[in-house]
Every structure is written in structure tokens, then in C-alpha cells.
Amino acid sequence: MRFAFKTSYDHDLGLFRDPVQRRWYAALLAAVLLLPWAVPDYLSDVSLVFIYGLCGLSLMVLAGFTGLVSLGHAAFLGIGAYAHVFFLQDLGLPWVVSVALAAALTAAAGVLVGLPALRMTGVYLTIATLAFALIIQEVFSRWERVTHGLKGRPVDKPVIFGVSLASDTAFYFLCLALLIGGLWLTANVLRAPTGRAWVAIRDSEIAAQSMGVHLARYKTLAFAYSAGLMGAAGALFAHRIGFLAPDIFSVLLSIQFLLMVVVGGLGSLHGAIYGAVFVAMLPVLIAQMRDTTPQWAGHVAGLLGRDAGAAAYLAVDRFVKQPGLEPGIFGLILVLFILFEPLGIYGRWRKIQLLFSTFPLYKRATFRRQKTYMRSERLR
Amino acid sequence: MGCIYGLVALGFVLIYKATELVNFAQGDLLMLGAFVCYMFVVWYGVGYWVAFALAIAIVGGFGAVLDATVLRRVIGQPQFAVVMLTIGLGAMFRSFASLTWGSEIYTLPTPFSAHTTRLGGVTVSHEYVAIIVGTVVLCALLYAFFTYSRVGVAMQAASQNQLAAYYMGIPVKRMFSLIWAISAGVAAIAGVLLAPVSLIDINLGFIGLKAFAAAVLGGFGSIPGALVGGVTIGLIELFSGTYLPQGVKDVAAYIVLLLVLAVRPQGMFGTVGRKKV
Amino acid sequence: MSFFAADDLGVSFGGIRAVDGVSFAVDAGQVFTIIGPNGAGKTTIFNLISRIYDPTDGRLTFRDEDITRVPPHEIARRGIARTFQNIELFEHASVLDNLLLGRHAHARPRLLQELLYLPRVRAAERGHREAAEKVIDFLDLQAYRDSLVVNLPYGVRKVVEMGRALCTEPALLLLDEPSSGLSVEETEDMAFWIQDIRALLGITVLMVEHDMSLVGAVSDRVLALNYGRVVACGTCQEVQSHPDVIKAYLGG
Numbered sequence: 031m032r033f034a035f036k037t038s039y040d041h042d043l044g045l046f047r048d049p050v051q052r053r054w055y056a057a058l059l060a061a062v063l064l065l066p067w068a069v070p071d072y073l074s075d076v077s078l079v080f081i082y083g084l085c086g087l088s089l090m091v092l093a094g095f096t097g098l099v100s101l102g103h104a105a106f107l108g109i110g111a112y113a114h115v116f117f118l119q120d121l122g123l124p125w126v127v128s129v130a131l132a133a134a135l136t137a138a139a140g141v142l143v144g145l146p147a148l149r150m151t152g153v154y155l156t157i158a159t160l161a162f163a164l165i166i167q168e169v170f171s172r173w174e175r176v177t178h179g180l181k182g183r184p185v186d187k188p189v190i191f192g193v194s195l196a197s198d199t200a201f202y203f204l205c206l207a208l209l210i211g212g213l214w215l216t217a218n219v220l221r222a223p224t225g226r227a228w229v230a231i232r233d234s235e236i237a238a239q240s241m242g243v244h245l246a247r248y249k250t251l252a253f254a255y256s257a258g259l260m261g262a263a264g265a266l267f268a269h270r271i272g273f274l275a276p277d278i279f280s281v282l283l284s285i286q287f288l289l290m291v292v293v294g295g296l297g298s299l300h301g302a303i304y305g306a307v308f309v310a311m312l313p314v315l316i317a318q319m320r321d322t323t324p325q326w327a328g329h330v331a332g333l334l335g336r337d338a339g340a341a342a343y344l345a346v347d348r349f350v351k352q353p354g355l356e357p358g359i360f361g362l363i364l365v366l367f368i369l370f371e372p373l374g375i376y377g378r379w380r381k382i383q384l385l386f387s388t389f390p391l392y393k394r395a396t397f398r399r400q401k402t403y404m405r406s407e408r409l410r
Numbered sequence: 411m412g413c414i415y416g417l418v419a420l421g422f423v424l425i426y427k428a429t430e431l432v433n434f435a436q437g438d439l440l441m442l443g444a445f446v447c448y449m450f451v452v453w454y455g456v457g458y459w460v461a462f463a464l465a466i467a468i469v470g471g472f473g474a475v476l477d478a479t480v481l482r483r484v485i486g487q488p489q490f491a492v493v494m495l496t497i498g499l500g501a502m503f504r505s506f507a508s509l510t511w512g513s514e515i516y517t518l519p520t521p522f523s524a525h526t527t528r529l530g531g532v533t534v535s536h537e538y539v540a541i542i543v544g545t546v547v548l549c550a551l552l553y554a555f556f557t558y559s560r561v562g563v564a565m566q567a568a569s570q571n572q573l574a575a576y577y578m579g580i581p582v583k584r585m586f587s588l589i590w591a592i593s594a595g596v597a598a599i600a601g602v603l604l605a606p607v608s609l610i611d612i613n614l615g616f617i618g619l620k621a622f623a624a625a626v627l628g629g630f631g632s633i634p635g636a637l638v639g640g641v642t643i644g645l646i647e648l649f650s651g652t653y654l655p656q657g658v659k660d661v662a663a664y665i666v667l668l669l670v671l672a673v674r675p676q677g678m679f680g681t682v683g684r685k686k687v
Numbered sequence: 688m689s690f691f692a693a694d695d696l697g698v699s700f701g702g703i704r705a706v707d708g709v710s711f712a713v714d715a716g717q718v719f720t721i722i723g724p725n726g727a728g729k730t731t732i733f734n735l736i737s738r739i740y741d742p743t744d745g746r747l748t749f750r751d752e753d754i755t756r757v758p759p760h761e762i763a764r765r766g767i768a769r770t771f772q773n774i775e776l777f778e779h780a781s782v783l784d785n786l787l788l789g790r791h792a793h794a795r796p797r798l799l800q801e802l803l804y805l806p807r808v809r810a811a812e813r814g815h816r817e818a819a820e821k822v823i824d825f826l827d828l829q830a831y832r833d834s835l836v837v838n839l840p841y842g843v844r845k846v847v848e849m850g851r852a853l854c855t856e857p858a859l860l861l862l863d864e865p866s867s868g869l870s871v872e873e874t875e876d877m878a879f880w881i882q883d884i885r886a887l888l889g890i891t892v893l894m895v896e897h898d899m900s901l902v903g904a905v906s907d908r909v910l911a912l913n914y915g916r917v918v919a920c921g922t923c924q925e926v927q928s929h930p931d932v933i934k935a936y937l938g939g
Contacts, residue, residue, distance in 0.1 A: 043816075099493065157432075161623070222796065223796040226784060229777060236771075238788070239739075240762065243788075359505070365495055365499060368495045
């Protein structure tokens with residue numbers, strides 16, 4: 031058990047609970063800074079994790095902290111990506127200005143989506159964002175002049191202030207810097223009145239209103255901030271994948287972002303990062319699984335005889351190499367997490383922490399939801 | 411086409427009325443229905459009507475099983491969790507379909523194919539007629555079921571106030587499974603009816619998204635609304651394809667959806683619910 | 688002009704007149720209680736004052752200003768705070784966060800400043816924290832300061848809810864059934880707190896209550912409601928012995 035001896039309110043206002051936590055995060059920062067020298071081959075993958083982290087952060091602010099679930103966030107990513115490339119390559123603006131403008135434009139799009147959202151609750155909002163995403167995807171295909179339509183458009187490596195950041199290492203640090211920036215900004219907002227208002231909107235709109243929270247303004251702000259973050263992520267995303275096409279920003283990608291947020295743990299910044307790591311690592315894991323599972327099945331069945339082993343190997347191999355498997359696995363993981371671990375990875379980590387700190391008095395019921403009967407009056 | 415939207419929307423609304431869940435996998439159930447029917451007709455050489463019935467039975471049963479095993483556990487969790495759950499399930503269904511039946515495109519031969527009639531100067535293909543007739547028959551059946559049969563009334567009770575229904579001795583859990591079965595069955599019917607008109611492939615389920623628009627337009631709590639909404643969306647698509655520029659037709663349904671949600675969220679016939687403090 | 692007045696207030700839901708021609712006036716520094724059988728429309732009146740519902744007719748005046756059509760989030764800024772019958776706390780936040788949210792009416796949130804957490808924001812946060820701590824001291828909530836609301840017992844939650852309303856620094860406090868679900872000791876504590884709120888903090892209290900002992904202990908004036916209409920208004924004794932009130936509660 032750790033006892034915090036506080037001498038002023040500033041202790042609680044700070045970002046870190048106590049010096050020990052601060053040291054842990056410093057160590058994490060050092061490890062991340064040294065990563066390029068440790069694993070130089072995987073840098074672009076880790077950069078993608080960082081970009082996804084920004085995306086997860088964006089959706090976490092909207093869905094996890096404000097309770098407005100959006101199924102169309104890939105559309106914002108696309109807007110940010112296309113806008114950035116347009117400003118950078120067609121208009122020739124400097125990199126920083128281009129990213130800032132792209133983020134601002136995406137934020138404006140977020141406000142546009144947010145305005146009708148003010149009158150909708152729960153599922154309706156989700157459906158509306160889905161519809162919005164589908165419309166935007168169509169716009170991407172049709173607006174040839176800006177997006178080059180279905181042909182796609184290639185993206186150059188970033189050049190900031192005249193310094194080319196084409197190398198993996200440089201891009202890695204760029205993504206890291208933006209991620210840390212995003213985390214810092216978001217953490218700041220969350221410990222200030224605006225962030226508290228967002229959480230209030232999530233938990234009880236009526237009570238929030240009675241306390242003076244202007245629902246419309248804060249919901250719109252949430253959308254704008256979330257979309258702005260996504261826009262910045264979009265710019266990085268464009269550089270990372272090198273080639274933009276409308277079908278990248280599909281509903282499947284939005285679902286992956288939601289998966290990120292749910293799996294990571296709704297309502298926490300850590301959750302966004304855990305979720306990003308998870309979702310970025312998942313395709314890698316699936317690819318590994320594709321290679322190793324058939325062999326493994328072959329070995330196990332081989333205990334029954336060589337023919338059985340070979341047959342099993344072939345069957346599993348054929349099953350696993352199918353292209354349609356990925357969305358199925360995403361779906362399965364999503365379902366399993368919602369059924370058995372609704373608080374996500376971060377939630378599981380908190381439970382483990384609680385187990386250790388209150389041992390042997392740990393109660394599982396601390397996290398159990400109360401049983402509720404559905405009534406239409408209980409609309410949330 | 412409007413009737414297909416209406417049918418799928420009907421499935422949405424049924425489940426929503428009963429369980430306050432929105433089933434994002436409805437479109438994928440439709441796809442499964444179409445595939446199952448195709449499988450029986452083409453692979454096993456069963457007659458069309460028998461395959462139709464089998465498809466309804468299998469997918470309906472699957473819906474009930476789904477409710478009993480998976481969906482029951484998430485009652486009481488926030489709506490968001492359930493939405494995610496059904497999305498995940500939908501993805502799993504698509505994957506399953508592509509694994510079982512491959513990812514190519516198929517066509518379904520029916521007794522109606524290649525027949526047409528002249529109706530008031532317009533050539534109408536029998537497949538479309540079958541869709542409309544099937545929808546009307548189905549809705550009449552469902553309406554009669556809900557209004558007049560004991561089971562139907564019990565279902566309505568269970569959907570309006572779960573706790574009271576328990577007290578009245580209604581086996582609520584079985585009711586819910588039954589509703590899911592019916593809803594899945596409706597989706598299967600829609601799938602089979604749709605199959606000859608549009609080709610069968612794993613992405614057939616995306617029609618569910620347009621059916622959302624139909625359900626929202628009609629009002630999420632209203633069964634006739636779902637149908638009216640479906641037909642309206644079908645008509646809107648038709649007109650936007652003819653009169654508006656290229657490409658608007660595809661997204662017309664979604665634009666309508668956004669407009670409806672922004673202006674009149676309860677749709678044409680729905681009711682607005684609000685938390686009581 | 689009185690501190691707070693409702694003039695011929697009425698609201699209909701569908702065909703039902705939930706509140707019909709209700710008029711009453713509250714003077715500054717009073718504790719004014721509304722009593723009545725269940726379904727009489729008491730909480731509906733509170734919802735009208737908090738502007739969760741719109742009245743179909745009638746007027747509400749507060750400190751000489753007409754608040755009948757004011758948007759709901761303005762009410763807190765004007766100095767009216769309320770608690771809810773079924774506690775509407777923010778379940779997954781700590782008690783302190785709930786109280787700090789009560790300060791929102793006095794915060795001037797500026798997103799850009801908060802993003803960078805300028806010293807100005809930090810100083811404002813410190814101020815809010817001090818104000819919240821004063822309320823914690825007043826209500827003896829020190830032990831629960833960092834607990835999540837979802838882990839707290841019902842009685843404590845009711846107190847936190849009142850604390851959150853107090854953090855708004857209201858001039859008029861609406862308490863919806865403050866003693867429902869509380870034990871005898873907790874109800875006595877609640878009586879003392881209401882008296883302290885009036886005497887020490889100078890806040891006018893308008894409350895809905897069923898527990899007649901609490902009503903008798905703290906109220907200055909009582910209004911009896913039945914089926915949305917005023918039945919009697921006066922001191923506690925007058926109302927309790929009024930024949931119509933007795934008929935409403937006991938029948939006959």
C-alpha cells in the first residue's frame with residue numbers, strides 16, 4: 031500500500047500521482063527514445079502504433095470520456111489525410127502549416143457532424159456517424175480533383191523546415207513527438223473544467239445540465255477536438271502508408287478504431303495506447319498464426335498417425351490462409367471482450383493492481399455491474 | 411427494392427421494440443439466409459420452396475441460439491457495448507460465410523426468374539413481384555400474430571416492461587429468443603427474396619445499412635413505420651438515380667438518414683423516449 | 688417582489704394535467720416544503736423550475752427575473768441548484784470530481800487555455816478545489832473524498848448529491864426528497880444540515896418531502912399538493928390540520 035503525503039492542492043492537480051509514478055513514466059520515455067537502436071527493423075511498425083495511438087486517443091475522448099460513440103472516425107482520418115496531402119503537394123504549403131490546416135479542417139468537419147448529433151441520443155448518434163462516414167467515403171471517390179478518386183494518390187516523405195524526414199528513425203521520432211503532444215494536451219483538458227464537463231455528459235446529461243453545463247457547446251467541442259486530433263493523425267497516416275485511396279478509410283477501419291478503444295479500456299488514456307498496440311499487433315499476430323497453426327495442428331494430429339497429421343495440416347492450412355478470416359477474428363475478439371472483459375485491458379490492469387494492493391481483501395464484486403431490467407424510461 | 415429495405419428494417423424494429431438493442435448484424439443475417447438457400451438449391455439440389463423454408467428455419471433457429479448464448483449476457487450493459495457486440499458478430503458472420511461458401515459471387519435460380527408480365531405498360535419482372543408479394547404477406551402474418559395470438563401479445567408485454575412481464579408469468583427469456591428467431595427469419599426471407607435480384611456474395615449484408623435509414627425514417631419503435639420507411643427509401647433512391655447526378659443514388663439513403671436524425675429523430679411514427687427524473 | 692414565485696404554473700403531458708394552476712411564493716431565507724401524495728406533481732414542479740420540462744402555462748420568477756423560458760444550463764448560473772429524487776451522480780467519478788463539477792457554473796472554461804494548462808487555469812483549479820473542500824468540511828465527507836461514487840452506500844450518495852448542489856453556491860436550493868431511503872440518524876443529520884444551510888450559508892431551501900417529522904422540524908411554510916393542484920398553504924400546523932389535506936392522504 032502506498033501512502034501519499036500531500037502538502038498542497040497542487041499535488042492533486044499535477045499529471046502524476048506521486049514521484050514514483052513520475053519515475054516510471056520517465057523510464058518508459060527513455061525506453062521509447064532508445065527503441066530505434068534496439069529494434070531498427072520494426073520502426074515503421076511502431077510508428078504505425080503511435081499513429082493508431084493518436085487515433086485511439088481521439089476516439090477515446092469522444093466515446094470514452096464524453097460517451098458519444100462514433101462509427102465513422104475513419105472518415106475524419108481520411109479528411110485529415112487528403113487535406114494534408116492536398117495542402118502539401120498541390121498547394122505547396124510548408125509541412126507544419128499543412129498539418130495545422132488539415133487538423134483545423136477536420137475539426138470543422140467534426141463540428142458539422144456534431145451539430146445534428148446534439149439532438150440524438152445513443153444509438154441514433156452511432157448510426158448517424160456511420161451514415162456520415164459512408165457519405166464521406168463516396169465523396170472521396172468522386173472528388174477527383176482533390177483526391178484523384180479511385181486511382182489513389184501517392185504521398186511523399188515529410189520535409190519539415192527543409193529537413194527531410196524520409197528515414198524510418200526520423201519519422202518514428204516525429205510520430206512519437208506528436209503522440210506525446212496529443213497525450214499531454216488531452217490530459218490537460220481532462221483535469222480542467224472542460225474535461226470534467228465531458229465526463230459529466232457521459233454519465234448523466236440531466237445532472238450535467240443542472241450544474242450549468244451547456245450540453246450543445248461541450249458536445250460540439252468534443253467532436254471538434256476529437257476530429258482535430260484525428261486530422262493530425264491523418265496527416266501522419268498519409269506519410270506512413272505512402273499511398274491514399276478511398277477504400278482505405280472504410281467502415282472496417284472505423285470498427286478497428288472502436289475495437290481499439292473497447293479493448294484498451296473505455297474512459298482512460300492508457301486504454302487508447304493499449305488498444306493501439308493491440309490493434310496494430312493483431313495483423314502481425316494473425317500472420318504469424320497463419321504460418322504456425324497448421325504445423326502445430328499437424329504435430330498434434332500426427333500423434334494419431336502420419337496420415338492424420340498430414341491431413342490435419344492441410345485442412346487447417348487451407349482454413350487459415352483464407353482471406354476472409356481477418357474481419358472474423360476482429361469480430362470474435364470484440365465479442366469476447368465485451369462479454370467477458372468490458373473494461374478492457376486497462377480495466378484488467380486496474381483489477382490486478384487492486385488485487386495486489388488490497389490482498390487478501392480483494393472483492394470481485396467491486397467491478398461487477400448491477401443487474402438492470404431494461405425499461406424505456408432508463409434510456410441513457 | 412423498397413420492400414427489401416422494409417423487411418430488413420422490420421427485423422431491426424422487432425428486435426429494438428423487444429430488447430432495446432439495435433442489431434447491427436441484421437444485414438449479415440440476411441446474407442446468411444441467402445447463402446443457406448443457395449446452398450440447398452444448388453449444392454444439394456433441393457426444390458426452391460423447400461430450400462426457402464429450410465433457410466428460414468435454420469437462420470431463425472440460429473437467431474434464437476444467438477440470443478440464448480450471447481445476447482442474453484449483455485442485457486443491462488450500456489447500449490454502446492451491445493452495438494459493438496452486434497458489429498463484432500456481423501463481422502464473424504461475414505467471415506464464416508466466406509470460409510464456408512467462398513468469396514465468389516453466386517446467383518440463385520428461382521421459379522420466378524426470367525418471367526415477366528406487362529403491368530400497365532411497364533414490364534415487371536416476376537422476381538420483383540415476388541418481393542412485393544412476399545413482403546405484404548409477411549407483414550400481414552406478423553401483424554396478425556402480434557395482435558391476436560397469445561404469444562404475440564406476450565411478446566409485446568415483455569418488450570414494454572420486462573419486470574412486470576416476469577411477474578405475470580411470461581417466460582421472458584424464451585420470448586426474447588423467439589423474437590430473435592422471428593427477426594432472423596424475416597432477415598432470411600428478405601435475403602432469399604433479394605437473391606435473384608442482386609447477386610449473392612458476402613457483402614450482401616451492407617444493405618443492412620440502408621435498411622437502417624428505413625428503420626429510422628419510419629421510426630424505430632414502429633412496425634408499420636419500418637415498412638413505410640423502406641418503401642420511401644426505395645423510391646428516393648429510384649428518383650435520385652434518375653434525376654440527380656451520378657453517384658448520389660448510392661448515398662441518397664444515408665443523406666436521408668442524417669436529415670431525419672437531425673430534424674425529426676423519432677421518424678414518422680416513432681415516439682421519443684426520455685429518462686425520467 | 689418575493690424571492691421566488693410561481694404564478695399559475697401548469698404543464699400537460701398528453702392529456703394529463705400534471706400540474707394545474709399552482710401558485711406559491713418563497714421569501715428569502717425561508718425553508719419552503721411541498722408535500723403531497725405520490726404522483727401529485729411535486730417533482731414535476733422541480734423539473735419545471737430546472738427547466739427540464741417546459742410549462743404549458745404560468746410563469747416562474749426568481750429574484751425579479753422571469754425564468755420561465757431560460758435554457759436549462761442557465762439555471763445554475765443564476766443561482767438555483769437542485770438534487771434529484773433518484774440520485775443523478777456521476778457514477779464512475781470520485782466524490783471530489785462530482786463536487787468539482789458542481790463548480791462548473793462558476794468556471795469560465797476556455798479550451799485553448801486548458802489545453803496548455805496555463806497558470807491561470809491552475810490557479811482557477813486551486814480556487815475550485817478550495818471551494819469544494821469547504822463543502823466537504825460542511826458535510827463531513829472527508830473520508831469519502833477519493834472514493835468512486837459507485838462504491839458508496841446510498842445515504843452517503845445522497846449527501847454527496849447535496850454537496851454537489853452546494854458547490855454551485857446557489858441562492859435557492861431545491862431538495863427533492865432529501866430523506867428518502869435514509870435511516871433515522873441520517874434523517875436527523877439531514878435536518879441539522881438543512882438548518883445550517885439556511886442559518887450559516889444563507890441559502891433559501893425549497894424542498895419536496897414525505898417525512899412529516901423532518902417537515903415539521905425545519906420548514907417555515909408548507910404547500911400541500913394533490914393531483915397537480917394546490918390544496919393548502921401555510922405553516923406546518925395549519926396544513927397538517929387542513930381537512931382537504933387529511934382527505935388527500937387518508938381518503939374519505
